[in-house]
Structures are given as structure tokens and as C-alpha cells.
Amino acid sequence: xxxxxxxxxxxxxxxxxxxxxxxxxxxxxxxxxxxxxxxxxxxxxxxxxxxxxxxxxxxxxxxxxxxxxxxxxxxxxxxxxxxxxxxxxxxxxxxxxxxxxxxxxxxxxxxxxxxxxxxxxxxxxxxxxxxxxxxxxxxxxxxxxxxxxxxxxxxxxxxxxxxxxxxxxxxxxxxxxxxxxxxxxxxxxxxxxxxxxxxxxxxxxxxxxxxxxxxxxxxxxxxxxxxxxxxxxxxxxxxxxxxxxxxxxxxxxxxxxxxxxxxxxxxxxxxxxxxxxxxxxxxxxxxxxxxxxxxxxxxxxxxxxxxxxxxxxxxxxxxxxxxxxxxxxxxxxxxxxxxxxxxxxxxxxxxxxxxxxxxxxxxxxxxxxxxxxxxxxxxxxxxxxxxxxxxxxxxxxxxxxxxxxxxxxxxxxxxxxxxxxxxxxxxxxxxxxxxxxxxxxxxxxxxxxxxxxxxxxxxxxxxxxxxxxxxxx
Numbered sequence: 001x002x003x004x005x006x007x008x009x010x011x012x013x014x015x016x017x018x019x020x021x022x023x024x025x026x027x028x029x030x031x032x033x034x035x036x037x038x039x040x041x042x043x044x045x046x047x048x049x050x051x052x053x054x055x056x057x058x059x060x061x062x063x064x065x066x067x068x069x070x071x072x073x074x075x076x077x078x079x080x081x082x083x084x085x086x087x088x089x090x091x092x093x094x095x096x097x098x099x100x101x102x103x104x105x106x107x108x109x110x111x112x113x114x115x116x117x118x119x120x121x122x123x124x125x126x127x128x129x130x131x132x133x134x135x136x137x138x139x140x141x142x143x144x145x146x147x148x149x150x151x152x153x154x155x156x157x158x159x160x161x162x163x164x165x166x167x168x169x170x171x172x173x174x175x176x177x178x179x180x181x182x183x184x185x186x187x188x189x190x191x192x193x194x195x196x197x198x199x200x201x202x203x204x205x206x207x208x209x210x211x212x213x214x215x216x217x218x219x220x221x222x223x224x225x226x227x228x229x230x231x232x233x234x235x236x237x238x239x240x241x242x243x244x245x246x247x248x249x250x251x252x253x254x255x256x257x258x259x260x261x262x263x264x265x266x267x268x269x270x271x272x273x274x275x276x277x278x279x280x281x282x283x284x285x286x287x288x289x290x291x292x293x294x295x296x297x298x299x300x301x302x303x304x305x306x307x308x309x310x311x312x313x314x315x316x317x318x319x320x321x322x323x324x325x326x327x328x329x330x331x332x333x334x335x336x337x338x339x340x341x342x343x344x345x346x347x348x349x350x351x352x353x354x355x356x357x358x359x360x361x362x363x364x365x366x367x368x369x370x371x372x373x374x375x376x377x378x379x380x381x382x383x384x385x386x387x388x389x390x391x392x393x394x395x396x397x398x399x400x401x402x403x404x405x406x407x408x409x410x411x412x413x414x415x416x417x418x419x420x421x422x423x424x425x426x427x428x429x430x431x432x433x434x435x436x437x438x439x440x441x442x443x444x445x446x447x448x449x450x451x452x453x454x455x456x457x458x459x460x461x462x463x464x465x466x467x468x469x470x471x472x473x
Contacts, residue, residue: 002028002217004457005237005247007224007263010038010399011443012434013253014207015450018073021214023458028247029216030239032223037204038253038399038434039406040443046386048292048343051200053395053406055336055345056087056306058187059444060194065187069447075206080197082339084304087193090160091376092310097160103129103190114157124151128186136179141413144181145173159313164189167308167334168442170283170349170407172315180411180441187444195304195339223400227263227430234427237263251453253434256280256409256421257402264427273426280415284322285352285392285404289369291344292386293337299377300344303337309376322349325357327365330372346373350392352403358393365391407442408435422453431456 004020006013009031021027035041039053059066060081070076088099095113100106107125111118127135139147144165148158162173165181168188173181196203212218219239226238227250236246252259260269260277301307311331312318321329335346348369358365366389374380392404401408409415422437424430431437433453438445 002026002245002247003461004028004249004251005030005245006251006253006433007237007259008038008253008434009033009036009204009208009218009220010253010434010446011040011204011207012437012446012450012453013251014204014211015069015073015447016251016253016433016454017211017216017218017450018207018214019451019454020457021211021216022073023454023462024215025457025461027211027216028219028245029211030219030222030224030237030245032221032240032400033398034221035201035204036208036218036220037201039395040200040204042199042201045290045388046292048290048386049199049338049340050290050343050345050388051338052390052398053286053288053347054200054443055334055338055347056193056195056304057443058189058192058194059447061191064191065444065448066194069451072451073207073210075210078206079203081194082197082304083194084302084339085193086305088164088189088306088308089301090163090308090310092156092160092313094156095160099189099192101193106190114154117152117154117157120151120153125190127151128182128190131182139178140416142178143174143413144176144178147178147182148173156313159315160310161185162315163310163332164306164308164334166315166319167347167349169411171410171412172319174316175319175410175412177411177413177416179416183441188442193304193306197339199338224263227259227427229264229268229427232268232427234429249429249431249457250427251431251433251457252436253432253450254436255400255402255405256432256436257282258400259430259432269426273424276420280418281410281412282402282405283407283410284349285395286347286406287350287365287369287392288390288395289344289346289348289366289373290386290388290390291346291370291380291384293342293344293383294385295383296341297377297380297383300337300380301335303341304339306334306336308334309373319349323351325350325353325361325365327361327368330369331375333369333372335373349406352392352396352405355393358391362389362391362393365389408437422449423456
């Protein structure tokens with residue numbers, strides 16, 4: 001009998017498991033993949049080591065979410081976290097905006113490019129750095145576009161500020177929640193660009209190792225096949241090899257559709273719950289291009305810098321090409337050469353479409369994507385000795401995220417803060433953590449939600465108010 005069974009060894013599940021095991025609870029994490037991390041894994045091909053999807057993270061400033069959790073768990077000394085300066089560059093036909101490790105330097109650089117928006121930029125950066133809770137309450141139902149309109153007049157500046165948010169949140173400013181957009185901007189751009197030495201897998205591995213050290217049981221290559229209910233309460237889970245595990249509570253760090261419709265089963269759900277899940281909108285997916293390089297291509301950004309390339313200032317039109325998976329309009333991507341300098345990954349938002357589309361067109365799309373990057377950085381192809389790609393179908397297969405969704409639920413104002421995303425009313429002993437519990441905030445959110453979910457469980461079970469400073473008995 002386990003106190004808690006966690007489905008999925010993504011970052012949020014690992015963090016949650018660490019805190020619970022550290023507090024003395026008997027915890028199991030079951031993961032279908034042969035390595036932990038979810039989107040924060042790495043893989044080796046032909047002598048190259050690529051990060052699967054996550055390329056860097058934010059929230060590691062003094063007092064930041066990620067730093068606080070790693071310090072709590074005693075991992076801040078085990079991991080060597082580096083940060084490139086500059087962290088991000090946005091390139092458009094008319095402008096080049098640079099994000100530096102120092103947000104004041106970033107603000108100055110932006111004001112030099114857009115001097116007529118100098119005062120508005122100062123106000124916007126101040127809002128992001130020290131948000132007033134009452135202001136966030138006021139903008140709860142706003143889109144990110146409305147927030148930008150509230151600060152700025154220059155349409156091209158608003159587009160450039162919003163483009164990396166589209167990349168990190170999956171939606172254009174006209175559809176994205178203002179709350180989520182502002183949080184992404186701060187965590188990913190003003191406090192972004194952090195990277196664990198050795199690749200993203202090292203962070204997931206460190207969390208998994210710490211979980212086991214705290215007494216947790218980690219089962220890799222062992223997916224959950226069924227959630228068993230007894231009198232409308234979860235009593236056990238059934239693993240891939242028909243092993244039944246008794247548990248008092250289940251925490252799902254995985255796809256909500258899979259949990260409700262496959263593991264629990266529609267036959268156990270009321271019509272309202274089914275309609276709520278079926279009507280909720282998942283985020284779009286991404287297409288990832290992996291390039292192994294030899295030599296030093298001239299003109300490419302420095303290793304470790306996230307480079308955003310945009311050719312069209314109409315982000316609603318850009319998003320329409322996302323939804324249509326248009327091969328002819330791919331000049332809206334992010335690329336990053338990993339710190340070692342021999343691996344390039346490029347990401348572009350795409351819709352899932354259909355399985356047959358990606359089965360037929362994955363290689364063609366990868367070739368068109370490489371051609372697009374070559375236009376901006378001529379000569380790159382001469383240095384490419386290895387190429388692979390991940391389509392939404394690939395991401396769905398390896399993570400089981402519904403339609404390869406990159407950010408869980410779409411971060412629209414209408415879907416902001418729906419309590420059932422984290423704590424469903426049925427079954428009563430089911431919780432969600434990770435990006436299917438909160439939309440669009442990436443790795444910092446995964447760390448925070450893992451800690452917050454653990455604190456909720458401990459409060460319910462032991463009256464412990466906070467995870468901070470927990471010592472295992």
C-alpha cells in the first residue's frame with residue numbers, strides 16, 4: 001500500500017515525489033518511458049546529444065521558483081547551472097532586439113531601438129518585475145494583446161514583445177491570457193536562459209536520484225494501464241505488466257484525456273465531467289528539428305542563445321499558418337545551438353492535424369524547415385552531418401500528451417485557473433500536477449506545482465503548512 005502513486009516522471013511529478021518522500025510518505029512514481037523527465041529529456045544520436053524539447057528554463061534568480069526547490073531538495077550543489085548572456089535575440093526584417101541577463105540592460109537596449117516608447121517600456125518592465133496583485137486581479141479576463149495595447153502604441157514593438165510568448169505559450173497575444181503572458185515574459189525572457197551543464201536530462205536525473213534517496217520507488221518503462229475505483233474512490237492502479245498497486249491517492253503528472261477517458265474510463269464519469277473535458281482546448285504542439293554540426297558556421301548566433309526569427313508582424317496570420325501546418329510559411333521559429341556548439345535544435349509551433357498527415361509529411365516538413373533556416377543563415381547546410389526531427393505525433397508517442405500538446409491546456413483567459421484542472425471533484429483522491437494543472441508556464445511552473453501539490457497532500461494528511469524545510473523522520 002502506497003500513500004501516493006504518481007503517474008509520470010516529468011519534472012513536476014519528480015519534484016512532488018521528492019517532497020512527499022522527504023516528509024516520510026510511501027511514494028511510487030510510475031513512468032512509461034525508460035528515462036525520467038518528460039519533455040525535459042535528452043537523447044544521443046550518432047555521437048550528438050540533443051535535448052528533446054525543453055531547451056533552457058527560467059526562474060533561477062535568487063528567490064526564483066526553480067532555485068528555491070532545488071535548494072530545498074539539496075540539489076543546488078549537485079547541478080551546475082549556467083546562463084548565457086545574452087539569453088535571447090529576436091530577429092525581424094527591421095529590428096534586432098536583445099535580452100540580456102541584466103533586465104536593466106535589456107530595458108535600455110529596447111529603449112534605444114524604440115525611443116518613442118521609452119516611458120511605456122519602463123512602465124511595462126516595472127509591472128513585470130513588481131506586479132501589483134490588484135492589477136493582476138483587474139486583468140484576469142484580459143488577453144495579452146489587450147495588456148500590450150494598454151502600455152504601447154507601436155504595433156511592431158507589440159509584435160516583437162509577443163512573438164517569444166507565442167513560442168513559449170503556443171498562442172498569439174489575441175488569444176493568450178494576459179496573466180499567463182506576463183508570467184511567461186518575466187520567467188522565460190527577463191529571468192531566462194538557464195541551462196544545466198550536461199543537458200536537460202541531468203536535471204531530471206538528479207531529481208529522480210534524489211527521490212530514490214528519500215525512499216521513493218521509481219518504476220521506469222512501466223506505464224499505468226488502469227485506475228481502479230472502489231465506491232467512487234481510487235483504490236489502486238494497474239501497471240503495464242498487470243501488477244496491481246494499492247494506493248491511498250493518485251497524482252497525475254500526465255495527460256488529462258488519458259487519465260479520465262482511458263485510465264478511469266468514460267463509463268465512470270458523469271455527463272458534465274465528460275463535456276467539460278471534451279470542450280476544454282489543449283495547447284498546440286511543436287515540431288522540433290535536430291541538427292548535428294561540424295565546423296563553425298559563419299553568422300550563426302553564439303551557443304546557448306535562444307534566437308527568435310520572425311518575418312511577419314501579423315501574429316494572428318502567423319498563428320493561422322500554425323493551425324494549417326503550412327509548409328510555405330515557416331519563417332517564425334526559435335533556434336538554439338546547445339552550449340557545446342555541435343548541436344542545433346529549432347522549434348516551431350504547429351497543430352497536431354492528423355496522424356496520417358505527420359506520418360506522410362514529417363520528413364518533407366523537416367526539409368522545408370531546414371531550407372527556411374538556411375535562408376536566414378546561408379551556409380548552414382554545409383555543416384550539417386546529422387538531421388532528425390520530432391513531429392507532434394512523435395511527442396505524443398514518447399510523452400503520451402494528447403495530440404503532442406506542448407503546454408497542457410491552452411492558456412486562454414477562459415481556461416485560466418479552473419480548479420478542476422488541478423483538483424477534480426471526482427474521484428476525490430485524484431490530483432493533477434504539471435502543465436495539465438496550470439497552463440503555459442513551462443519548467444518554473446512545473447517546479448512550483450510539484451511543490452504546491454505536495455504541500456496540499458501533506459496539509460491534508462499531516463497538517464504540514466509548507467514543504468519548505470521538511471525533514472524526513
